[in-house]
Amino acid sequence: MTAPLQEKNLLETDVEAIERVMLQLGWATHRQLHQELAEFNLTVSQFAAMRALQGFDEGSTMSELAEAARQISATMTGIVDRLVEREIITRQRDPDDRRALHVSLTEKGIVLLEKVKEKKRVRLRHFLKELSPSERKTFVRLIGKYLDVVYG
Amino acid sequence: MTAPLQEKNLLETDVEAIERVMLQLGWATHRQLHQELAEFNLTVSQFAAMRALQGFDEGSTMSELAEAARQISATMTGIVDRLVEREIITRQRDPDDRRALHVSLTEKGIVLLEKVKEKKRVRLRHFLKELSPSERKTFVRLIGKYLDVVYG
């Protein structure tokens, strides 16, 4: 019985506070993004795929992309179909292994992605102005830790 | 020319860091929740509606619920249809204004919601153990500020 009752209750209070704020954040983020992306005729899943693709220097295969975007490959096929049709990404057979496909952002896709991101940065700058430099660092560090522990 | 160049660049560095981490957080949260909820046969939108409903002490109308869950009413009709069918919520005519409907969680819905939340709390406790008490307060405060500034 080393943990005092009071300490345990304090932990639970924090758990509930963080649960509430993170669920709220998750849904607000998703809906806001959904609406902002509509202006660019993009869905949240398409945007996630584009971002994942940007993470690969030389493009990727379908299965690598699916994993990076947290989708199964059957789902990714449909998402990629629609992005290819709009010339936002390309999908080509790998000549060395003709089962595999090589996927990458087109120039048009890179420009579009940057445009969307720049729009989001406007809001972020408002937020950052409310924080001190040390609070900014702390924010990034704590979110990073959250990602590691909760989704890592 | 009061803002030194160096200071501006530091701000932009933070903007990019937070942009990256928040987009990552948003998508990871969404996909993780989607998968966790599948176990309960719930979708993320249904869960958001249930949470929004829980925020009203006495239930709400369809339009209040739609606004709280960040949906339009046509979309909310479908989401509520499926939750009513499973007896997770109830939807009844308001006798005082027969255009309006009164929606609220059933006992079964309350129990289910609590079960889902408790499952998520397990992960949160792991996260909180990694933080000091003051870091916990800071985390909640900064996320709250983010919600205010970015989505408020």
Add this chain to the structure above:
DNA sequence: TATTGTTATACTCTATAACTATA
């Protein structure tokens, strides 16, 4: 007329299972 909510429509996302082509 204005408000509350639903219906019809079209498109996208999602998972599962079965399939094709290549290794």
Add this chain to the structure above:
DNA sequence: TATAGTTATAGAGTATAACAATA
């Protein structure tokens, strides 16, 4: 046989526009 990826299918979410019922 094993792997990479697609297709078929069924259900859910989403916005728009048109609609019905009530105020």
